[in-house]
Amino acid sequence: MFLNSNGKHPPAVIEMQPTEPIDASRVDAKSDQQAAKNGSFSNRWTSAVMEKNTRPTEHLTGVQRFRRALLCPPHGALAYNLTKIIAIIALFSALVAILKAEAFPGGNLWALLVVTICAMIGEEIATKLRLPGLLGMLIAGLLLQNVPGIRVATSITPEWSSSLRTVALVVILLRAGLGLDIVVLRRLSKSVASVAFVPSTTESCAVAVAARYILGFDWLWSFVLGYLLTAVSPAVLVPSMLALQENGLGVDKGVPTLLVAASSIENVYAIEVFSVLMSVGFATTSLTMQILQAPIEIVIGVSYGLATGVLFWFFPHNGHVSYIDCTDLGTLIKSIVFH
Numbered sequence: 001m002f003l004n005s006n007g008k009h010p011p012a013v014i015e016m017q018p019t020e021p022i023d024a025s026r027v028d029a030k031s032d033q034q035a036a037k038n039g040s041f042s043n044r045w046t047s048a049v050m051e052k053n054t055r056p057t058e059h060l061t062g063v064q065r066f067r068r069a070l071l072c073p074p075h076g077a078l079a080y081n082l083t084k085i086i087a088i089i090a091l092f093s094a095l096v097a098i099l100k101a102e103a104f105p106g107g108n109l110w111a112l113l114v115v116t117i118c119a120m121i122g123e124e125i126a127t128k129l130r131l132p133g134l135l136g137m138l139i140a141g142l143l144l145q146n147v148p149g150i151r152v153a154t155s156i157t158p159e160w161s162s163s164l165r166t167v168a169l170v171v172i173l174l175r176a177g178l179g180l181d182i183v184v185l186r187r188l189s190k191s192v193a194s195v196a197f198v199p200s201t202t203e204s205c206a207v208a209v210a211a212r213y214i215l216g217f218d219w220l221w222s223f224v225l226g227y228l229l230t231a232v233s234p235a236v237l238v239p240s241m242l243a244l245q246e247n248g249l250g251v252d253k254g255v256p257t258l259l260v261a262a263s264s265i266e267n268v269y270a271i272e273v274f275s276v277l278m279s280v281g282f283a284t285t286s287l288t289m290q291i292l293q294a295p296i297e298i299v300i301g302v303s304y305g306l307a308t309g310v311l312f313w314f315f316p317h318n319g320h321v322s323y324i325d326c327t328d329l330g331t332l333i334k335s336i337v338f339h
Helices: 024-038 041-049 062-069 076-103 108-128 133-146 158-178 182-187 189-215 219-230 234-246 255-281 287-291 293-314 323-338
Strands: none
Touching: 076 108, 108 133, 108 158, 158 234, 158 255, 182 189, 182 255, 189 219, 189 255, 219 255, 234 255, 255 287, 255 293, 287 293, 293 323
16 A cells, blocks of 8 residues: 555556547437337327437448338438429419310320429339430330320320420530530531531441442432431430530540530531432422522521521620520520521
8 A cells, every 4th residue: 555645555446448529410319219218109100200219320230221211301312302293283283273184194295294294214224224324215215106095105295295305405406515625626527527427428328229229228318318328316425525624524535525526516517418318208399499498507607507596696685694595595595596
């Protein structure tokens, strides 16, 4: 036994053991559960269905995760899908109140709503299967157009279908144009022209020769088939290239800008040649005017684009509170009107 200089025992030293940090969420959950046990039936029921009173998700089994997904308030994937459903119901109710017959089964808007919902479901299924989402949309559209009993897409009139295709093409090409890097585009201008015209023309000629000597078509309809098949789908290529550009893949060499610009030009080129060949096949004017149709349309389109571009350069002014929104909306409207 040791004594200090005063003849007293030294004070005992208590060694503190390290403790784990306190999880505030677990403390709150335990306190809420304890309060619910001591409360009424309604309090116990409310505590049982509240998401905040459950354990963290990192150590839960599959069944426990499913049960937790149904707790209140809605959260995660359940809340996301419920938001979609509520938005669709609200949109449909508004369309019924405004347009009445067009929004009921058999009308254009009803068919569009069903096709859109089924396309979204097809996209989700394809994504879960690790397939492109566009493939699921295409399969849903094919089923709704061709399978007896569910041919909802046939309710869309040809006028509505043509207008919707026009708007879709305009939106895709606008996305392509707004996503271009002008510096890279100038540097790769010759490559863009080569990629836009050489593969398309070569493929069209090859298809035309095959159609002529294998299928027995005449030369006119052989080239119509060639340019019909050679057009690149901007709905497939443009979103993919823009996604690569956002992730920084191939940006140094300008690959996304090269392919987006080339595909847009190639698409316009194929459509114009196809239209000219169709006009020749169903001739109502002189052959000279039919041949000059494509160059005239291109000149008019470029002039219209330059004129409206200069207009939107000055209006609205740069200090306008909605400058970007007004410019985007104006660009979309002028493109749809001209098309």
